[in-house]
Amino acid sequence: MPELPEVETVRRDLEPVIAGRRIDAVEVLGARTARRPGAREALAARVPGCTVASVDRHGKYLLVRTDDPVVVVHLGMSGQLRWVPDGSEPRPPHTHVVFRFGPGELRFVDPRTFGEVFATDDALPELAHLGVDAYTGVPSWKALAAILRRRRTMLKPLLLGQSAVAGLGNIYCDETLFAAGLRHDRRSDTLTDAEVRRLHRAMARILGDAVDARGSTLDDAQYRDLAGRPGGYRSNHRVYDREGEPCSACGARIQRTYAAGRSTYFCPRCQS
DNA sequence: CAAAATTCCTGACTGC
DNA sequence: TGCAGTCAGGAATTTT
Numbered sequence: 001m002p003e004l005p006e007v008e009t010v011r012r013d014l015e016p017v018i019a020g021r022r023i024d025a026v027e028v029l030g031a032r033t034a035r036r037p038g039a040r041e042a043l044a045a046r047v048p049g050c051t052v053a054s055v056d057r058h059g060k061y062l063l064v065r066t067d068d069p070v071v072v073v074h075l076g077m078s079g080q081l082r083w084v085p086d087g088s089e090p091r092p093p094h095t096h097v098v099f100r101f102g103p104g105e106l107r108f109v110d111p112r113t114f115g116e117v118f119a120t121d122d123a124l125p126e127l128a129h130l131g132v133d134a135y136t137g138v139p140s141w142k143a144l145a146a147i148l149r150r151r152r153t154m155l156k157p158l159l160l161g162q163s164a165v166a167g168l169g170n171i172y173c174d175e176t177l178f179a180a181g182l183r184h185d186r187r188s189d190t191l192t193d194a195e196v197r198r199l200h201r202a203m204a205r206i207l208g209d210a211v212d213a214r215g216s217t218l219d220d221a222q223y224r225d226l227a228g229r230p231g232g233y234r235s236n237h238r239v240y241d242r243e244g245e246p247c248s249a250c251g252a253r254i255q256r257t258y259a260a261g262r263s264t265y266f267c268p269r270c271q272s
Numbered sequence: 273c274a275a276a277a278t279t280c281c282t283g284a285c286t287g288c
Numbered sequence: 289t290g291c292a293g294t295c296a297g298g299a300a301t302t303t304t
Contacts, residue, residue, distance in 0.1 A: 114300075
């Protein structure tokens with residue numbers, strides 16, 4: 001599923017391809033994808049003619065900045081962006097938005113339609129509910145400590161929710177907690193300094209490694225990069241979707257439970 | 273059939 | 289009592 005490392009991979013691939021280029025036309029084919037009030041009109045009317053300045057990211061949101069509005073893309077659970085250099089390939093099913101760039105087009109394809117695309121003058125208020133970016137916005141363990149101690153909530157809902165730290169989904173949440181040696185149900189305001197440091201290092205390391213490996217593609221292949229290639233991080237998962245398998249660190253059986261409404265995988269011996 | 277995933281919404285509960 | 293913070297649960301969707 002597209003979480004921070006997958007979105008960052010798309011961002012890095014996309015920016016050099018479209019920066020400085022003019023968007024000639026926008027086709028909005030799926031109403032649910034442009035579900036925000038006025039989204040369809042803004043995309044179709046204001047974006048054509050604009051030149052792309054940069055492609056940024058906050059959490060799981062992609063921000064395509066132009067000389068006028070910002071185009072915001074969220075991949076949801078099954079959204080994919082595909083770059084087609086000559087625009088000639090037939091469009092696959094569930095193609096909901098197409099940005100045409102003279103030769104070449106960028107397609108937003110999303111079977112389950114949880115994803116979203118809209119254009120706005122200023123992305124800040126739209127993304128105001130998000131916490132700091134998990135990859136770029138937590139500069140020190142003390143910054144993380146301040147976030148954790150401001151709340152009194154269990155680590156899993158805190159990391160999975162986007163309002164404190166933005167970007168982690170179920171996979172990287174469980175992997176980060178395993179790497180930190182912390183249980184999902186530990187309360188955020190009970191961590192010692194040493195534990196906060198472990199969590200900080202774990203989050204940076206897991207996300208960094210996952211970005212380097214170009215993200216995780218599971219069996220359902222919901223995530224593919226701009227060119228349709230899978231990511232390579234899945235084989236590095238230590239706990240996610242490994243219920244019953246021996247822990248790679250200690251040999252104990254990986255357990256699965258439910259927390260924050262999601263399957264939660266952890267090692268009962270390594271994590272406390 | 274159930275399960276997976278993300279975000280948003282609502283209802284209920286907790287602590288102050 | 290009221291309020292803010294927090295969590296569970298449900299909806300939307302399609303594929304395996």
